[in-house]
Amino acid sequence: MTDTTARNQRGEWRPEMPIGLPPIFAWPPQPGAVGKWFFGFPGYLLPLNAFWFAVAVLTWAFLTPELSTMASVEPGWIAWLLVRNAGLVLAVFGGLHLYLYIRRGQGDHLKFSTEPLATNSRRFLFKNQVRDNMFRSMVYAVPVVTGFEAVTYWGFANGYLGWFDISDPALFWAWFIALAILCPVIHSAHFYLGHRLLHTAWLYKKVHALHHRNVEVGPWSGLAMHPLEHVIYFSTTMVQWALALHPVNALYQLQFAVFNAAMSHTGFQKVMVGETLPIDSNSYFHYLHHQFFECNYGGTIVPLDKIFGTHHDGTKEAQIAMRERLAAMRRARA
Ligand SMILES: [Zn+2]
């Protein structure tokens, strides 16, 4: 499969520029475009966000112990969550890596870089980017995410979480669905704020620089972080601790953070399922962050980069504006 129409002179595939915002932010309002964006296929709900929601519901129904048994802290159920999460991460991250980089299921179609993932490089553990990324994901990320999940269930089982008491079933389910729809929005806003914090001098040097060793990225790069960054990243579920009535909302928020990390670091604009179904990972926006560091701290669904002047839309003009902004910051510091 080849796609030469959007390649630059170096053979790197580029999406259509400029990278804009979803039509919800258009002025004057465009209700038709908003409806298509929200309900369309592919759109905000389908297929990806709905798919991850289904995974969360199935995980809760079939792969999670009864809530009442998690009211007391026992090693058995926590170990089960750990093993199950390790299996899910291996399946999704490993599956994407296997498909895109080993079996090369879509070749270089929609691939941003012509550079291979690093081997024989001192920047990485075992001198190998993929092994380094896998190690950090399995040994650090999986236990941290499991810790957040265990606290969620323990808190709900004991009545410490699930603060709102809504007994009307219609209201309960409306709130449940609203929080599920808002999950990617909560993720995006929280990710921006946490990521901005990680780019302050001390945290960057001691913690976040590790993630930025990945200049080129593959799915496993998504959770290749310092453990403190994992804690900051997965703390997104605490928003659901404050708002949710049901632990599935918090589970979805956590799993969304896990799986979205793989999708936003694929190194491909879309993952093709067969010839016809493109799963849009929208990862070019974050790919630019890995290339240039000081832009695109969040996503496009919550336009905080736009508001704070760090939105890089992929154009030459945005590149010049970013350079001028960084030069002004350096001058201000001097
Ligand atoms: Zn990243």
Ligand SMILES: [Zn+2]
């Ligand atoms: Zn960063």
